[in-house]
Amino acid sequence: MVETVAKIPEKFTYLQAATVPLTLTTAAVGLFADAPSGAGLNPTWDPKVQYVGQSAFIVGGSASVGIFVVAQICGQVNIVYDAVFSPEGQAAGYAALVDNGHLLSVRATPDAYVPKDVDDMFGKILYEKLGGLLEKGTLVPLRIEELPGGWRALWEAQSEVG
Template sequence: MSQKALVVETAKTPFVLKSVPIPKPGPGELLVKIMATGLNPVDHFVQAYDLLPNVKYPIILGCDAAGTVEELGEGVQGYTKGDRVFFVPDLGASSGGFQQYTAISVDHLAKIPSRISFEEAASLPLTFCTAVIPLLAANPVGAGLNPTFDPNVSFKGDSALVIGGSSSVGQYAIQLLKYVGYSEIITYASAKHSDYLKSIGATHVIDRTTVALSALPDTIKTVTSSPIKLVYVAFVQAPEIMEVGYSCLAHGGQMPTAHPAPTKPEDAEATGRKIYGVYASTRIEPNIEFGNLMWKNISKLLEDGVIKPNRIEHVPNGLAGIAGTLPRFEGGSAGINGMKLVLNPQETP
């Protein structure tokens, strides 16, 4: 049996839509019919610029996926055919979301609550991991805000800043800070997203279209008199964003980021400020232990409304719509407008 898949044959070459075999689930795996796939900047930058090291070609990209269980591999328990699941595919095994079926380990997925659609579920996996690992995981992986998902943890009275709050990652960072009880959650984002960002937990929105990045530290002082004990940097494409975020951080504070390897400022040790990067995979050490807990808890967080999926922009034409849509990430958050781009591979012509 064959399926349609979008393949990058060699580095920096165009996508090719082709027929490939439907995989057979191995021990501990599920075969999933993909009903929704989210698009991420990494998909574009790997295809266009060969961004990640040690990529093995040909590769099927796609880091966010949701669908229905079609077949169970040997030894799988707790799942049945027809279950709705969402997950981060294993790109190294060409099990990415840019295809109509994939095999996925049961260790790296969760069931979709009934109130959540496939498209909404596909907005979560990679971007949620990018926020939750550096925020909640224990030191030295992350800031250690709540490594066990204890509902009683509270940072009441503390203030936090999210730079890039309207991005997919930033939206999850805001919600996670609300989850752990921060009293003030300030975000630097476009004012047009203000009402939505406040609805998910932000207490103040500093308009990035009228307040220059360089003016952010002084502007924060007009918003709150409290020290900023935590800064999350969701938008990390420019070095100056990291520098400004760090300058907003109180001595002894923590700065988790969406950057895989942020530079440590010279005065970090002397001022007690800590910076965390993230490689948003629950398959690699040292993320595995926390990742297992995350997958066990994420469905309940969604079911209880603690975490709300991103708002969705549907990409038409299934896999055939990807190549023309991914270049929008060249414009950063301005090219996406606070939405998560999602498609249904089953709609591929």
């Protein structure tokens, strides 16, 4: 197995960069991987690809995965991406979906189809382009707040209160 590593631009800390891989990959597979795993929007990450006239409804757009969905795409919608998986959100999204649209969710069901080669080619392309996307500001890491004393200090403070 060949691992592809993205270069972290110097303007980001290691902790900021650590917010990207899992949440971005989850968002990207839903948007860009070929159907039925995703909407197949732009699996090569070609910056010239545009989606004029299409719309999306993002349930949980402020969630960690949802933020990366909102960074990628700007009545009824062509794509519903449920970044939090709530029954109410999925029902609202399904009601807004056009015929032959894509309803995507972060929650895999037991019968979900995930092709075995999704990680190989799709992940390789994604991580080859990731450093440039971060450098240009097309994608940015999630906002973080470093805790003085780290998690141990938070745990100890919570133990004292509770």
